[in-house]
Amino acid sequence: RKEVEQDPGPFNVPEGATVAFNCTYSNSASQSFFWYRQDCRKEPKLLMSVYSSGNEDGRFTAQLNRASQYISLLIRDSKLSDSATYLCVVSRKNRDDKIIFGKGTRLHILP
Amino acid sequence: DTAVSQTPKYLVTQMGNDKSIKCEQNLGHDTMYWYKQDSKKFLKIMFSYNNKELIINETVPNRFSPKSPDKAHLNLHINSLELGDSAVYFCASSPGGLEQFFGPGTRLTVL
Numbered sequence: 001r002k003e004v005e006q007d008p009g010p011f012n013v014p015e016g017a018t019v020a021f022n023c024t025y026s027n028s029a030s031q032s033f034f035w036y037r038q039d040c041r042k043e044p045k046l047l048m049s050v051y052s053s054g055n056e057d058g059r060f061t062a063q064l065n066r067a068s069q070y071i072s073l074l075i076r077d078s079k080l081s082d083s084a085t086y087l088c089v090v091s092r093k094n095r096d097d098k099i100i101f102g103k104g105t106r107l108h109i110l111p
Numbered sequence: 112d113t114a115v116s117q118t119p120k121y122l123v124t125q126m127g128n129d130k131s132i133k134c135e136q137n138l139g140h141d142t143m144y145w146y147k148q149d150s151k152k153f154l155k156i157m158f159s160y161n162n163k164e165l166i167i168n169e170t171v172p173n174r175f176s177p178k179s180p181d182k183a184h185l186n187l188h189i190n191s192l193e194l195g196d197s198a199v200y201f202c203a204s205s206p207g208g209l210e211q212f213f214g215p216g217t218r219l220t221v222l
Contacts (some may be wrong), residue, residue, distance in 0.1 A: 032209050043201055043213035044154065087154065091209055098167065099144075099211070101154040 003027060003100045004090050010106040013078055020074040021105045023088030032091040033064055033071045037084045038104065044087055047073075075107075083109045114138050115214035117202050123220045124192055131188045132217045134202030142166070142208050143185040145177060146201040148216075154201070160185055161208070192221045 006023045013019045025033075033050035048055065050062040050071045061074040075082055088102035115136045124130055136143060144167075145157040158177045159167035165177070174190040185202060202214040 034210070036211075043216050044211070045213070046210055049210070085152065089211075099156060099209075101146075101156075103151070103153050 004088055004102040006086075006088050006102040006105045008103060008105060010108050012108045012110055014110050015078060015080055017078055018074065018076050019078055019107065020072055021086065021107075022070050022072045023090075023102050023105075024068075024070045025088075025090045025100075026069070027090070027092060028066075028069065029092050030069075030090045033062075034089040034091075035060075035062055035071075035073050036087040036089055036101075038087055039084050044101075047086070078109045080109050080111060083107055115202060115204055115212050117200075117214040117217050119217060120215065121218050121220075123222065125222055126192055126194060128192050129188070129190045130192060130219070131186055132200055132202075132219075133184070133186045134214055135184050136202075136204040136212070136214075137183065138204055138206070138212060140204035140206045140212070141182055142205045143179065143182070144203040144205070144211065145185065145187050146203060146213075148199045148201060150198070158185075158187075189219075192219075194221050197221045 035047040036044040037047045038044040050064050054063040059076045063072045085104040085106050087104045091099045118133050142161045144159045148154045157171050160179045162182050163179045176188045179185045199216045201216045203211040
């Protein structure tokens, strides 16, 4: 089983709709979780950290489920500019501080 | 006032050549990284340096040698380039080993 798994998509969603995708991780020792966004031919950029109690940033909501070992990202009222690849990132705070990126979920917002 | 910069942006070279990619960050971060993103868009960590000291060295051929002259710079030298080395190489820095700030990437094509 891969350490971090995401549905690659693409998710084709009409503008204004709500879309959600999950990311599962295999190592229960994982302690830090993030969502990054990567536009085509650009570098990844941090979208938001994921906290145990769940957190919201405008139209974006991130949640963590430690029991089932997954994190989720919900985008409300989607905009054309939300079209991108969303990367799930998991980190273990052990000696080597390994950071693992998922392969990403492609999202296309349709006009 | 670029935060993480890389040079060159594009690199096209023949198999068997040796090439270097340079990275500089002006964020004052202690930790820097090299990532490889292959044609399938999978982003994988290669090396991590903390204050000029090698912390993470993933299973990377020893043709790849990172060098950190100071904590603001992390260069990547690649010997005897192979076709499979073609990818986008991202440099990143981090204040505490978690949130990653990426450079714009170097697109390497080996012919």
